Each structure stands twice: as C-alpha cells, then as structure tokens.
Amino acid sequence: MGLEMEEVAAALPMEAAAAREPGVEIYPLSLYYFGAKDAAVPPRAVETPADRALRLKANFAAHGLRTSVHGVLLVELFDHPHVLLLQVRNSSFVLPGGRLRPGEEDVQGLKRKLSSKLSVVGDSDDFTGDVDDWQVGECIGMWWRSEFGAVPxxxxxxxxRTPKECIKLFLIRLPMSRRFVVPRNMKLLAVPLSQIHGNAQVYGPIISGIPNLLSKFSFNVISD
Amino acid sequence: MGLEMEEVAAALPMEAAAAREPGVEIYPLSLYYFGAKDAAVPPRAVETPADRALRLKANFAAHGLRTSVHGVLLVELFDHPHVLLLQVRNSSFVLPGGRLRPGEEDVQGLKRKLSSKLSVVGDSDDFTGDVDDWQVGECIGMWWRSEFGAVPxxxxxxxxRTPKECIKLFLIRLPMSRRFVVPRNMKLLAVPLSQIHGNAQVYGPIISGIPNLLSKFSFNVISD
Structure with a gap:
C-alpha cells in the first residue's frame, strides 16, 4: 500500500504536491543495522548539577546563547512511524544531536553530532573530517530556555530578552538502509509515535510534542 | 524593534531566508476592528449527543471521511503572539473554520468558513459568492479521529484503517488591519501562546499544541 501512495504522489504535478504536505518516506526498522562503539566522549557521570550550572554559565559568558540541534529520525515498524531515541544509562531519552560549537552552522553541526552519536566514522567528538552523508531536512520545531535548567x-x-538556550529539531530523511553505531553507554530505541504523543512525563515536553510536529507530513510507510 | 527585524530579513538573499524558517508578520490587536452580526446558522443547542452521533454517522455513510479545516490567526499584544479563538456560549474554545462540503477543496472551504465566522460578507453559511481575500498559508498540523467523539x-x-474525521490546521497571514465581524452567539478572543501552550484541559489537545506547531516560524512582531 505504501508503494501505491508513493506512485500517486509522484503522479501529482510538482507544485500541487509541494502546496500540500511534503511526503516523507519511512523504511522498515529491519532494513537497518545496529551496532556499538566505544563512547566518543566519556560520560559526565561525575559532574554535579552545581558543577554543570557553573560550566554552562561560564560558557554563556564566553559565547552567548547556547544552541542545540537535534535530529528526528523515523523508521517503520508494524505499519506505524517510530522515532529513534537514545537512552542514556537506562534512564532519560534524548534525540540524537547536541550543542553547536561557537559560530558553527546548524546543519553542519547537526551532521557532526549525528555522526558522533550514530556512525562508525564519527568516533571522536573532535572529529572534523568529512561527516556522514546525513540528509538534514527542514527545522520542524524550536524551543527556548530562559535559564539553564528551566522548563523549555x-x-x-x-x-x-536574553534566552540562555535554543533547541532546534530537524527532520532527517534516512536512506532505505544504513548502519547505526552507537556509543556503548547509550541504547538506540525505536519508539512508536503513539507511545510518545502527549507523554511528557516519560519523554519530556520536547520529544512528547514530536507527533504533533510531524502531523502535517504525509508519510509513505514502506512495509517489508 | 519589530520593523528593524523585518528589514534584516528583507536584506537576506531570498534562498537563505527560505532555507531558515519562514517569517510571519504579526500586527497589533489594536489595528483590528471587532463587530457582531446575527448568527449565520442557528446554534445547534437543541441537538442531543445521541442526535449528533446519528447525524454524523449518516453523513459518513453518505459522504465518507469528514474533513474539517481551521485557521490559526495571529495578532500581537504585549509584544507576544496571540491566537484568535472563538468562544461559544462562554464555554468551549474553537478555532475559526469548520467542515468541508463533500468534494470541496481545503483552501476554498476554509476561506468560505472564515468568511462565515469572521466577515460581514459571509453572512450565510450557504454563501457561495466571492469569499473574502483570506491569505491561507501552509498546513501546520493534522489530527485524526477513529470514531466521532473519540479523542483526536x-x-x-x-x-x-478508516478514520471518521480529519482536522487540518492552516496558518492564516492577516493584513495589517481588517474588520472581524463575528456571529452574536460567539466571542472572538486573543489568547497568548504562553496561556495556550500545554493547557489541554482548557483548550483541548489540538489548540494546546499550536505553540509547538508555530515554534519553527520566526515572527516579526510589529508593535504599536
């Protein structure tokens, strides 16, 4: 059925298709390979909240607004879109991504972070070579924090007037197949939209709002 | 400050601006005129929930999926975007819009509904003449109901496999000034994003998710 929908979309004139909702292809989870690698950066397990607050404050004083970029990666399972989330030490869920370097451009920084979290090649956070060929799509949402630690x-x-942090979400278009190689201190999980939606208690306000952000897209869910 | 931001945006090359977030101008509430008119359609106060369920079921049997289209209209107040919501008989809040006629196109149907709810000209629901010059923008969200009365x-x-209702939200770009003329059984209110956000208890799941849907847009808030 997925393929049929795709053909219909392709048959529409380009402009009409663009005026509707942009189509996004989603491929089965079974077509992806999942592996592990040593953590790029040692986890900050020893940092106390007070230390973290001091570090962020010092960074803000030096570089101003902290910008984080995150990728929303989708796969198909049971005919339903699933979002790929990283779980750190069996507790909190995060989207793959992270903080931009001072002056770094959104898309370039996100590609670097996706490689560092999900690819064999980006095996160091200081990795500056050719980043993986991630297809970074549109910015679908943006959140702000008035203070570090505040609810976004x-x-x-x-x-x-002077927010401390900006968090941007980008839709990533995945190829039909690829390898995900994740630091050993994290797990990569495919979580159904139906489980994430409105579930701020488990996933936090940003992730739990993703199904709403994605609702305007028409998905071509390609089943096995 | 708003005007300064607008100039900066205009100075960017077109492509760079488009690749970022689309800019949306928002004008002060004080530039709009609000009036009242007799209700286009007598309110369905006498319809019982059971009658309503029967009516919707019969409609579904005759015409299939019910599609509703709604407009998100923004104004500025206290330097913050506000959404225009209709309040019916001092209780529930709804977005201006309504159900499409069988075979009616989304944008045309939404213009007809916006005129019927917000304009002098559309003083009858059967109004088929030239609809007001509403600037209907992109679809920003889409919700589904498995059954009439179910949570979307x-x-x-x-x-x-066969949803009963599809609800689509479109961003409306308002001119710098215009008249809103609202049926007497409704009130048109400007509600701040900060009040709507996450407040599903008062505004329902769809309206309370609007700030999230709008977060990717950069607003040029034009103050008085």
Whole structure:
C-alpha cells in the first residue's frame, strides 16, 4: 500500500504536491543495522548539577546563547512511524544531536553530532573530517530556555530578552538502509509515535510534542 | 524593534531566508476592528449527543471521511503572539473554520468558513459568492479521529484503517488591519501562546499544541 501512495504522489504535478504536505518516506526498522562503539566522549557521570550550572554559565559568558540541534529520525515498524531515541544509562531519552560549537552552522553541526552519536566514522567528538552523508531536512520545531535548567518553551516568552538556550529539531530523511553505531553507554530505541504523543512525563515536553510536529507530513510507510 | 527585524530579513538573499524558517508578520490587536452580526446558522443547542452521533454517522455513510479545516490567526499584544479563538456560549474554545462540503477543496472551504465566522460578507453559511481575500498559508498540523467523539490523534494509528474525521490546521497571514465581524452567539478572543501552550484541559489537545506547531516560524512582531 505504501508503494501505491508513493506512485500517486509522484503522479501529482510538482507544485500541487509541494502546496500540500511534503511526503516523507519511512523504511522498515529491519532494513537497518545496529551496532556499538566505544563512547566518543566519556560520560559526565561525575559532574554535579552545581558543577554543570557553573560550566554552562561560564560558557554563556564566553559565547552567548547556547544552541542545540537535534535530529528526528523515523523508521517503520508494524505499519506505524517510530522515532529513534537514545537512552542514556537506562534512564532519560534524548534525540540524537547536541550543542553547536561557537559560530558553527546548524546543519553542519547537526551532521557532526549525528555522526558522533550514530556512525562508525564519527568516533571522536573532535572529529572534523568529512561527516556522514546525513540528509538534514527542514527545522520542524524550536524551543527556548530562559535559564539553564528551566522548563523549555516553544516560543520566546515576552518576559525574557536574553534566552540562555535554543533547541532546534530537524527532520532527517534516512536512506532505505544504513548502519547505526552507537556509543556503548547509550541504547538506540525505536519508539512508536503513539507511545510518545502527549507523554511528557516519560519523554519530556520536547520529544512528547514530536507527533504533533510531524502531523502535517504525509508519510509513505514502506512495509517489508 | 519589530520593523528593524523585518528589514534584516528583507536584506537576506531570498534562498537563505527560505532555507531558515519562514517569517510571519504579526500586527497589533489594536489595528483590528471587532463587530457582531446575527448568527449565520442557528446554534445547534437543541441537538442531543445521541442526535449528533446519528447525524454524523449518516453523513459518513453518505459522504465518507469528514474533513474539517481551521485557521490559526495571529495578532500581537504585549509584544507576544496571540491566537484568535472563538468562544461559544462562554464555554468551549474553537478555532475559526469548520467542515468541508463533500468534494470541496481545503483552501476554498476554509476561506468560505472564515468568511462565515469572521466577515460581514459571509453572512450565510450557504454563501457561495466571492469569499473574502483570506491569505491561507501552509498546513501546520493534522489530527485524526477513529470514531466521532473519540479523542483526536496527530497521527493515523495503525489500528484504524478508516478514520471518521480529519482536522487540518492552516496558518492564516492577516493584513495589517481588517474588520472581524463575528456571529452574536460567539466571542472572538486573543489568547497568548504562553496561556495556550500545554493547557489541554482548557483548550483541548489540538489548540494546546499550536505553540509547538508555530515554534519553527520566526515572527516579526510589529508593535504599536
């Protein structure tokens, strides 16, 4: 059925298709290979919250607004889109991605971070060579923090003029097959949209809002 | 400050601006005029839930999937974007819009509904003449109901093959000034994003998710 829908979309004139919702192809989880590698960066297990606050404050003083970029990667399982989430030490879920270097461009920084978290090649965070061929699509959402540690908002509240952190989500278009090689201190899980939606308690406000952000896209779910 | 931002955006090359987030201009609430008119359609106050279920079932049997289209209209107040919501008889909040006629196209149907709810000209629901010059932008979200009365989902759950209703949200770009003329049984309110966000208890799952859907846009908030 997925392939049929794809053909219909292809038969539409380009402009009409663009005016509707952009189509996104999703391939079965079974077509991807999952492996492990040594962690690029030793986990910050020893950092206390107070230490972290100090570090972020010092970074803000030196470089200003902290910008994080994250990728939303989708696969198919049981005919339903699943989001790939990293689970750190059996607890919190995060999207693959991370903080930009000062002056680094969004898309380039996200490619670097995706390689560092999900590829064999990006086996060091200092990796500066050719990054993997990630197809980074549109920015689908943006969140702001007034203070480090504050609950993020999907808008800039009128009360704060100098936000401390901006978190951007980008849709990644995956090829039909690829290898994901994940640091050993993390697990890569495929979580169904139906489980994530509205479940801020488990996934936090940003991830739990992803199904809403994706709702305008028409998916071509390619089943096995 | 708003005007300055606009100039910066205009100075960027077209492609670079498009590759970032589409800019949306928002004008002060004070530039709009609000008036009242007699209701286009008498309110369905006398319809019982059972009657409503029967009516929707009969409609589904005759015409298939019910599609509703809604407009997200934004104004500025206190330097913060506000969404225009209709309040019916001091209780529930709804977005301006409504159900498409069988075979009616999304944008045309939404223009007809916006005129019927918000314009002098569309003073009858059967109004078929030239609709107001509404600038209907992109579809920003889409929700599905498996059954009439069921909680809507921002995705098509794998379990249901024949959804009963599809609800689409479109971003409307307002001119710098215009008249809103609203049926007497409704109120048009400007509600801040900060109040709507995550507040499903008051605004329902669809409206409370709008700030998230809008987060990728860069707003040029034009203050008085």
């Amino acid at each position: 908002c999907p808008y800039m509240p009128p009360s704060f | 989902c921002p995705y098509m759950p794998p379990s249901f």
